[in-house]
Structure formats: structure tokens, C-alpha cells
Amino acid sequence: MADSGPLSADGNLPADFAVPSHVEEVKVQMATFAARHSAAGRVVVLITSGGTKVPLESRTVRFLDNFSSGRRGASSAEYFLELGYAVIFLHRHRSLYPFTRLYSGINLLDSLQLESGMGGCSSGQVVVVDQQALPNIAKVLKRYQVVKDAGLLLSVEFSTLSEYLHLLKAAAQALSPIGSKAMFYLAAAVSDFYIPVSDMPEHKIQSSDGPLQISMKMVPKMLSPLVKDWAPQAFVISFKLETDPSILLERARRALDTYRHQVVVANILDTRRGYVVVVTPDTQVELVLTDEEASRGVEIEDRIVSNLSVAHSQFIAQNQAA
Ligand code: 9Z3
DSSP: OOOOOOOOTTOOOOTTSOOOTTHHHHHHHHHHHHHHHHHTTOOEEEEEESBOBEESSSSOSOEEOOSOOSHHHHHHHHHHHHTTOEEEEEEETTSOOTTGGGGTTSOGGGGEEEEEOTTOSGGGEEEEEOTTTSTTHHHHHHHHHHHHHTTOEEEEEEOBHHHHHHHHHHHHHHHGGGGGGEEEEEOOBOOSEEOOGGGSOSSOOOGGGOSOOOOOEEOOOSHHHIIIIISTTSEEEEEEEESOHHHHHHHHHHHHHHHOOSEEEEEEGGGTTTEEEEEOSSOEEEEEOOHHHHHTTOOHHHHHHHHHHHHHHHHHHHHHHO
């Protein structure tokens, strides 16, 4: 794919991407979070997760979206937390979320029962959880509460491409002061194309005007200023998604050459739950789940996160020695 339009020399996003009103406030929250956890000896990971929404009209009725469920990001967040990371979870509104993702397909009302409490009158009724309907709920709830009480998970939401781009930039700047202790795990499926505000109709596109033709511009690649300017000492992982296996590794290597970051995790749409390749400038490691492992509920994110956390520790040690 051709490269995108450049960012301006000062790393500002084009005016097409409206600045979300809360971006400065969120930046302060992220910087405070990173500083607090770093001072407590923790490493911090910024995870991006889910797809982006690209509006076709200013008063948006229609938009372009993509397939991403946010599962990769949400499950990875849990494994990073298990390994002692503090996690900033920059995710698409309503995409899968750590811990609750385990129950996303379940109708909440089917897992609750009304039982008579003391006295048996309706005001004494209690709501009881059917633990069969919510597998491992006690264990998951306990883990979630530990994470919550320790303030280890900071949730930040986006919906549109503009919000994503501005919040990622803010996150990079907020994490920059902790240097190599920051990891960026860019698993979100971000649109490569958008319609500039100047080309966008204000009102709903009318079908009576006939077939729709749209022309889209390239979205600026954030990886370049992130690695060079915004968080130059951080450990940065991007994901490369393809549907054609024959070009995957070449594309992953090309991304590493272009952006000069540390790792690309390469995956194919259909096999992404069971197979990825972790590519670095000098290594290439395949991570594969067998059918038997998948049937036991082993998740490939467990392997990805273990692999990357070891590489991150080495990266921190090298940086400290330098
Ligand atoms: C990924 O490749 C993620 O692994 C998935 C995870 C989005 C496939 P799910 O959310 O899926 O669990 O359903 N993310 C990056 C995709 C992407 O857009 N990468 C760009 C590219 O391939 C580079 S930044 O060009």
C-alpha cells in the first residue's frame, strides 16, 4: 500500500482531523498514570484496540467501519496485567473490554435469578448469579477487583478515526517521560483512508442522487512521528494484518525498515486466533496454538504477551546499560 500523506514537520495532524474536546484532560490522566506506576517500579503498556469509524457525512448518518472486535487488545491487556504491567487501554467504544469480554456473548438476564429473601415478600427478593451461566465468574471478578483497586487499568475510549489519532498522539507524549519503560502495543485496526472535511457533504447523502462515488485520502501514518519524535525511547510494537499469506512477512519487514521500531506482530485475518509471527530486525518467531490447546481455552495472546514482555525487559536493560 502506498504511504500516506505526511504529518507537518511539527508532527501536527491535518486540520481535517478535529481535535476532541477532552484530549488535554485525558493526556494529563495518562501522564499521571504513567508517572505513578513508573515511580512504583512498574512498566506501562499502551494498548490500542478495536476498529475505527470513518464518517461519510459531517452530520454522520453513515460511516465506514472494519471487522475488528477488539478481542486481541482486550485479552492481551489481561495477560499484561498478570505480568505486572500497568495498562492504558485505548479502545473503540463498545469493543471488547478486559475481563467483561469473557461474558460478551451472554445475555445477562439469563445468568441471574430472583430468589425470595428473608420474609418472602417481594421487597425481600434477592438477585442471585447463576455461576454455571457465567463460567469462572468468581475468579474473574476477584482478579478484576484487584486490578481496579490498585488502579492498574486506565480506560480511554475512541469512536472516530480523528479521536483515535489525537488520543494516540497524546498517549505517546504522556508516556514519553518514562522512556524505555513504556511499551506501545498497537493492535487497533485503523483505517488507512478517510474523507477530508472539505470534501464531505454536511447532510445525509441522498440515494435519489444516484450511485455513490467516494474518493478518500490516505491517513497519516502515526508510527513515524511516534517512534521519531513523540516517544523515541519507548518499546514499540505494531501489528500487520494481511489476507494473503504470501506477502505477510515481506510487509512486516518493510514496516520495520520504514518506521525503525522494535517489533511487528504479523497475522492473517482468518488464522489470527491461532497463528502469528513475531518479527524483529534480527529474528522471526512463529507462535502457533494447536487445536488441542485452543480447545482447552489457551489463547495466543498469552504467548504473544510473554514473548514481548521478555523482549521489553531486555530492551530496558540495554537502555540502562547504554
Ligand atoms: C491487528 O492485526 C490485530 O491483530 C487484529 C485483531 C485487528 C487483526 P480482533 O480485534 O483482531 O481481535 O478482532 N491489528 C492491526 C491491523 C492494522 O490495521 N495494521 C496496519 C496494517 O496492517 C498497520 S498499523 O497495515
